[in-house]
Amino acid sequence: MGPEAGLNLSELTTLRVGGPAATVITAATRDELVDAALTTWAAGDEWLVLGGGSNVVIGDDGFEGTVIRVATRGIERLPGDGVLLRVEAGEPWDGLVAHTVAQGWSGIEALSGIPGSSGAAPIQNIGAYGQELSDVLVAVEFLDYVTGDRQRIPAAELGLGYRTSAIKAGRSGIVLAIELRLRETADGVIRYPQLASALGVESAPVAQIRDGVLALRGAKGMVLDPHDPDSVSCGSFFTNPIVSENFARGLPAETPQWLVDDVDVKLSAAWLIEQAGITRGFRLPGSRVAISSKHTLAITNTGGATADEIGQLARFVQQRVQADFGVILQPEPVFVGFSLL
Numbered sequence: 227m228g229p230e231a232g233l234n235l236s237e238l239t240t241l242r243v244g245g246p247a248a249t250v251i252t253a254a255t256r257d258e259l260v261d262a263a264l265t266t267w268a269a270g271d272e273w274l275v276l277g278g279g280s281n282v283v284i285g286d287d288g289f290e291g292t293v294i295r296v297a298t299r300g301i302e303r304l305p306g307d308g309v310l311l312r313v314e315a316g317e318p319w320d321g322l323v324a325h326t327v328a329q330g331w332s333g334i335e336a337l338s339g340i341p342g343s344s345g346a347a348p349i350q351n352i353g354a355y356g357q358e359l360s361d362v363l364v365a366v367e368f369l370d371y372v373t374g375d376r377q378r379i380p381a382a383e384l385g386l387g388y389r390t391s392a393i394k395a396g397r398s399g400i401v402l403a404i405e406l407r408l409r410e411t412a413d414g415v416i417r418y419p420q421l422a423s424a425l426g427v428e429s430a431p432v433a434q435i436r437d438g439v440l441a442l443r444g445a446k447g448m449v450l451d452p453h454d455p456d457s458v459s460c461g462s463f464f465t466n467p468i469v470s471e472n473f474a475r476g477l478p479a480e481t482p483q484w485l486v487d488d489v490d491v492k493l494s495a496a497w498l499i500e501q502a503g504i505t506r507g508f509r510l511p512g513s514r515v516a517i518s519s520k521h522t523l524a525i526t527n528t529g530g531a532t533a534d535e536i537g538q539l540a541r542f543v544q545q546r547v548q549a550d551f552g553v554i555l556q557p558e559p560v561f562v563g564f565s566l567l
């Protein structure tokens with residue numbers, strides 16, 4: 227599709243905030259995507275790549291540059307042993323999961339219901355219910371902003387970690403496609419206690435795991451659903467804090483914590499928020515932004531909110547948790563023309 231001017235970015239993001247973009251180019255094929263990127267980069271314009279807009283908060287002033295929307299499609303099984311897939315960046319992630327589950331392949335079934343595009347999945351190394359993209363990612367095809375070259379970057383070189391990657395941290399360019407290795411077995415292992423207890427088993431056919439995950443996510447407002455106002459969000463607004471074991475010893479004894487390595491522990495951001503007195507459905511007086519009525523980690527736009535209002539509630543949550551526990555919650559989504567400072 228040709229460039230469009232003046233589109234409001236609130237229409238392209240799941241949180242439904244964000245002012246106008248100078249130009250939006252929607253790329254439906256690999257060639258269009260590469261062309262759009264190289265032309266924009268050569269012109270020296272500011273640029274932003276967007277998939278489903280489900281992990282961004284865009285400020286009310288919008289974006290004074292070119293937004294490149296990735297709408298490429300394609301899932302290809304590559305030759306060789308096992309199930310090796312190449313997936314074009316614009317392929318909707320959950321459609322990919324549904325496809326692999328229907329084929330009877332395992333590896334990403336617990337990542338069912340995560341909104342957005344496949345090309346964005348490595349950016350924060352999406353994860354849920356005991357699985358992470360890094361468990362199955364082999365490589366990405368990447369159009370490098372610095373060199374303008376196409377590269378195949380092995381997953382081991384992407385700095386994948388808990389909700390992060392080298393790309394999220396600043397390696398600039400566009401993921402054109404991802405390569406995944408799945409298992410050719412329809413039985414999946416359940417690594418998440420809440421899911422295992424909901425299903426009453428520790429391993430199950432992938433289709434059953436997918437259904438179980440979708441039901442749990444739906445109950446938390448964590449699947450995009452036009453009938454669920456709690457899903458007008460960008461998912462979890464904060465990551466679970468990782469603190470030193472030493473620091474964690476000073477927290478109240480009942481604070482849930484999980485060892486991540488020899489010296490660090492992970493805390494539950496949702497628990498900290500609730501204990502700081504912020505309940506589900508909470509909103510600041512007169513605000514159109516509320517904590518989800520189903521999950522304290524999601525901040526929702528209840529209708530017509532601005533990014534500024536999102537910022538006010540997010541800062542309030544941060545301040546309350548910091549005052550009570552000395553922990554500064556870190557945002558999970560990517561901010562564009564928006565900040566919590």
Ligand SMILES: Cc1cc2nc3c(=O)[nH]c(=O)nc-3n(C[C@H](O)[C@H](O)[C@H](O)COP(=O)(O)OP(=O)(O)OC[C@H]3O[C@@H](n4cnc5c(N)ncnc54)[C@H](O)[C@@H]3O)c2cc1C
Nearest residue numbers: 277278279280281342343345346352353354400401461560
């Ligand atoms: C209801 C809800 C539930 C969610 N649940 C989860 C969850 O359980 N686990 C989880 O990890 N996440 C979750 N998320 C967050 C989000 O769905 C994921 O991060 C998803 O991968 C974002 O995909 P997207 O295409 O929407 O990315 P966008 O929001 O469009 O972009 C996110 C970032 O990635 C960059 N980007 C996008 N595409 C590309 C590309 N092709 N190449 C280079 N950079 C790119 C963008 O510039 C931006 O910086 C949830 C979000 C919502 C709204």
